Amino acid sequence: MFQLNDNYLKLPGSYLFSTIGKKVREYQAAHPDQKVISLGIGDVTQPLAPVIIDALHRAVDEMGHRETFHGYAPDLGYEFLRTTIAKHDFQARGADISADEIFISDGAKCDCSNIQEIFSQDNTIAVCDPVYPVYVDSNVMAGRTGTYDPQSGVWSDVIYMPCTMDNDFVPELPKKTPDLIYLCYPNNPTGSTLTKDQLQVWVDYANRVGAVILFDAAYEAYISEENVPHTIYECEGARTCAIEMRSFSKNAGFTGVRLGFTVIPKDIQRDGVALHALWARRHGTKYNGAPYIIQRAGEAVYSPEGKEQLTKQVAYYMNNAAVIKEGLCKAGYRVSGGVNAPYIWMKTPDGMTSWQFFDELLNKANVVGTPGSGFGPSGEGYFRLTAFGTYESTLEAVRRIQRL
Amino acid sequence: MFQLNDNYLKLPGSYLFSTIGKKVREYQAAHPDQKVISLGIGDVTQPLAPVIIDALHRAVDEMGHRETFHGYAPDLGYEFLRTTIAKHDFQARGADISADEIFISDGAKCDCSNIQEIFSQDNTIAVCDPVYPVYVDSNVMAGRTGTYDPQSGVWSDVIYMPCTMDNDFVPELPKKTPDLIYLCYPNNPTGSTLTKDQLQVWVDYANRVGAVILFDAAYEAYISEENVPHTIYECEGARTCAIEMRSFSKNAGFTGVRLGFTVIPKDIQRDGVALHALWARRHGTKYNGAPYIIQRAGEAVYSPEGKEQLTKQVAYYMNNAAVIKEGLCKAGYRVSGGVNAPYIWMKTPDGMTSWQFFDELLNKANVVGTPGSGFGPSGEGYFRLTAFGTYESTLEAVRRIQRL
Numbered sequence: 001m002f003q004l005n006d007n008y009l010k011l012p013g014s015y016l017f018s019t020i021g022k023k024v025r026e027y028q029a030a031h032p033d034q035k036v037i038s039l040g041i042g043d044v045t046q047p048l049a050p051v052i053i054d055a056l057h058r059a060v061d062e063m064g065h066r067e068t069f070h071g072y073a074p075d076l077g078y079e080f081l082r083t084t085i086a087k088h089d090f091q092a093r094g095a096d097i098s099a100d101e102i103f104i105s106d107g108a109k110c111d112c113s114n115i116q117e118i119f120s121q122d123n124t125i126a127v128c129d130p131v132y133p134v135y136v137d138s139n140v141m142a143g144r145t146g147t148y149d150p151q152s153g154v155w156s157d158v159i160y161m162p163c164t165m166d167n168d169f170v171p172e173l174p175k176k177t178p179d180l181i182y183l184c185y186p187n188n189p190t191g192s193t194l195t196k197d198q199l200q201v202w203v204d205y206a207n208r209v210g211a212v213i214l215f216d217a218a219y220e221a222y223i224s225e226e227n228v229p230h231t232i233y234e235c236e237g238a239r240t241c242a243i244e245m246r247s248f249s250k251n252a253g254f255t256g257v258r259l260g261f262t263v264i265p266k267d268i269q270r271d272g273v274a275l276h277a278l279w280a281r282r283h284g285t286k287y288n289g290a291p292y293i294i295q296r297a298g299e300a301v302y303s304p305e306g307k308e309q310l311t312k313q314v315a316y317y318m319n320n321a322a323v324i325k326e327g328l329c330k331a332g333y334r335v336s337g338g339v340n341a342p343y344i345w346m347k348t349p350d351g352m353t354s355w356q357f358f359d360e361l362l363n364k365a366n367v368v369g370t371p372g373s374g375f376g377p378s379g380e381g382y383f384r385l386t387a388f389g390t391y392e393s394t395l396e397a398v399r400r401i402q403r404l
Numbered sequence: 405m406f407q408l409n410d411n412y413l414k415l416p417g418s419y420l421f422s423t424i425g426k427k428v429r430e431y432q433a434a435h436p437d438q439k440v441i442s443l444g445i446g447d448v449t450q451p452l453a454p455v456i457i458d459a460l461h462r463a464v465d466e467m468g469h470r471e472t473f474h475g476y477a478p479d480l481g482y483e484f485l486r487t488t489i490a491k492h493d494f495q496a497r498g499a500d501i502s503a504d505e506i507f508i509s510d511g512a513k514c515d516c517s518n519i520q521e522i523f524s525q526d527n528t529i530a531v532c533d534p535v536y537p538v539y540v541d542s543n544v545m546a547g548r549t550g551t552y553d554p555q556s557g558v559w560s561d562v563i564y565m566p567c568t569m570d571n572d573f574v575p576e577l578p579k580k581t582p583d584l585i586y587l588c589y590p591n592n593p594t595g596s597t598l599t600k601d602q603l604q605v606w607v608d609y610a611n612r613v614g615a616v617i618l619f620d621a622a623y624e625a626y627i628s629e630e631n632v633p634h635t636i637y638e639c640e641g642a643r644t645c646a647i648e649m650r651s652f653s654k655n656a657g658f659t660g661v662r663l664g665f666t667v668i669p670k671d672i673q674r675d676g677v678a679l680h681a682l683w684a685r686r687h688g689t690k691y692n693g694a695p696y697i698i699q700r701a702g703e704a705v706y707s708p709e710g711k712e713q714l715t716k717q718v719a720y721y722m723n724n725a726a727v728i729k730e731g732l733c734k735a736g737y738r739v740s741g742g743v744n745a746p747y748i749w750m751k752t753p754d755g756m757t758s759w760q761f762f763d764e765l766l767n768k769a770n771v772v773g774t775p776g777s778g779f780g781p782s783g784e785g786y787f788r789l790t791a792f793g794t795y796e797s798t799l800e801a802v803r804r805i806q807r808l
Contacts, residue, residue: 001583001674003674008682046470050468060457060461063452063661072447106662106692258692270407271408285517285537291698
């Protein structure tokens with residue numbers, strides 16, 4: 001008689017963004033005349049850049065003729081895209097990564113959640129707190145996290161590394177030694193970053209204790225300051241301890257197009273077996289490649305026109321971030337992020353909980369954000385706003401918050 | 405110190421199609437003048453139908469304007485596609501499946517390999533032998549298959565159900581009771597099918613013993629005979645025991661486009677928990693939806709023009725199948741399949757092993773097929789040819805085999 005994967009049943013019921021959606025729908029139903037502005041979910045709003053649209057049309061035409069039709073893609077992705085990525089994202093920054101260490105996928109969310117599969121069931125994970133929920137949830141499903149305490153929101157076998165205003169959102173090295181360390185910089189949800197020196201501390205630590213860093217660099221395109229590494233492979237020694245995951249969702253607006261990649265240097269090994277070989281086997285067995293037309297769109301991102309058009313798109317969102325940050329500061333809020341990331345992370349006023357402030361903002365300003373407590377225990381008392389709206393709606397949202 | 409998922413290390417080293425590729429490359433290098441024809445890998449060769457190309461172009465244009473841009477897709481897939489599928493593939497055949505029981509994905513391979521995740525680690529799987537390797541391999545990776553015997557090619561904890569000419573490729577109910585039963589009809593690799601009555605036996609059995617049938621119907625479009633079910637939900641009682649997986653790869657040539665779906669009726673439950681809820685949670689946590697433009701292409705498959713154009717495409721391949729089948733029969737081979745499936749399954753002549761015949765065919769006829777033993781122990785002594793080549797190359801390949 002079949003049985004369920006019990007680990008799934010341990011997951012707390014309601015997912016953050018479903019609860020937000022429900023509250024917004026209820027408010028709208030009760031107040032049909034009010035125009036609610038969402039600065040909540042991290043989805044982009046600008047259309048695909050012309051260079052991407054052109055690349056897609058060209059690739060679609062290729063698929064319509066026998067001579068240029070493309071069937072199954074290579075498991076690891078087309079050479080044309082992997083070579084382009086290796087050159088622009090890594091070699092151009094002095095990072096020693098080759099095309100055959102890059103695995104093309106349909107997005108960073110899949111890679112972030114699947115990567116834990118190639119590690120032992122007994123490995124212990126460490127995560128920043130607050131954190132993007134997918135890292136923990138995918139490990140819950142795999143049975144790696146112990147038991148959940150609904151009061152504290154804490155899993156017994158997960159190492160949490162608090163990131164709050166008190167430590168300027170820079171996690172301390174954990175007291176208990178982890179096997180797998182999830183780091184996301186620029187950070188979702190706090191919008192913070194690490195300098196190269198700060199990240200080097202983590203690389204050295206991982207190499208020393210034999211841990212692997214799972215480095216989520218989905219927001220790399222938003223880095224504006226010097227001395228912030230664009231890839232973990234700018235750090236000395238990262239080739240023996242770090243896996244990096246990247247997305248096209250936020251730098252090129254691919255949230256509905258789906259493309260990402262994971263870098264696994266061949267130097268990360270245990271007992272003579274390379275993690276690269278395990279991930280290659282997973283790709284070959286459980287995946288059938290990203291669509292040809294979308295890999296061509298990915299290639300266009302790196303063309304001179306692509307870079308020009310997408311720099312403007314990122315600047316558009318970062319202007320929104322500046323509008324939010326300055327507006328909230330003027331209104332007396334304590335705000336961080338928004339400089340190297342499209343996320344603004346604010347302290348809730350008057351000791352309100354994250355959800356109390358959510359309700360206040362929804363009911364009194366008709367603005368939707370994301371309660372910080374949804375990202376982990378140390379997110380309580382914080383609130384996230386995103387820069388992915390239109391300029392007009394962002395401006396209006398900030399005015400409304402200022403009027404509160 | 406991080407450790408590997410040891411289950412990956414249990415997988416036998418060389419993958420079937422890599423070994424084939426290596427042998428072909430070596431032969432070509434030694435005989436650069438010979439033109440090798442491949443009827444090996446199951447990839448399509450015809451370009452996308454005009455109706456699909458048009459739908460893709462239209463959707464790409466939508467992505468280029470703010471008003472019609474689409475970001476993150478709904479986790480389960482767009483309503484327009486799920487409703488269309490429910491109507492055409494199920495309700496039109498009297499199968500009681502609703503749109504919200506359909507989960508859109510990027511292909512049947514991913515779904516076939518991921519579906520095991522929602523079941524207990526202790527569940528025992530049963531597979532036909534020979535079988536599409538992904539079912540077993542994904543369970544090896546999850547640690548569900550015990551130990552491997554390289555001599556026999558058998559995993560200690562897997563229930564094998566032999567399908568050979570002796571039982572007309574119809575598996576018998578297993579002596580040991582499985583929890584999960586993988587069935588693929590029309591079958592890859594044998595090209596055989598089950599009648600509705602034969603499939604009903606399995607549905608009744610699964611309901612009786614509390615097993616779940618994982619039904620891979622990727623080749624449904626190739627069914628040409630009456631009384632062969634197009635979906636398992638044509639059988640009475642399937643809603644309480646069967647999950648069906650579908651692909652757009654073979655009916656619409658989407659091998660390089662990537663689209664598929666899985667049907668999980670809400671009636672499959674254990675201890676009051678629906679498998680539907682677990683799979684929904686998996687989709688929400690580990691997946692970010694199939695691309696909007698590709699879901700629009702999938703919708704076009706079901707339009708009147710789409711049906712007309714794709715019926716012709718399937719007929720093209722099935723004409724190849726007939727050419728192969730008749731040609732081999734005339735040459736005195738014992739051949740099955742090719743009537744309701746794009747695969748021809750032949751007995752090797754003169755007691756040759758599958759790989760001996762592979763080498764003979766490659767060296768003497770310059771034709772590439774797939775050794776049956778690559779699909780499991782009971783595939784030894786068989787050989788698979790596919791109908792996915794061009795008509796011209798198929799005809800030439802058959803002539804060469806006849807001249808052997």
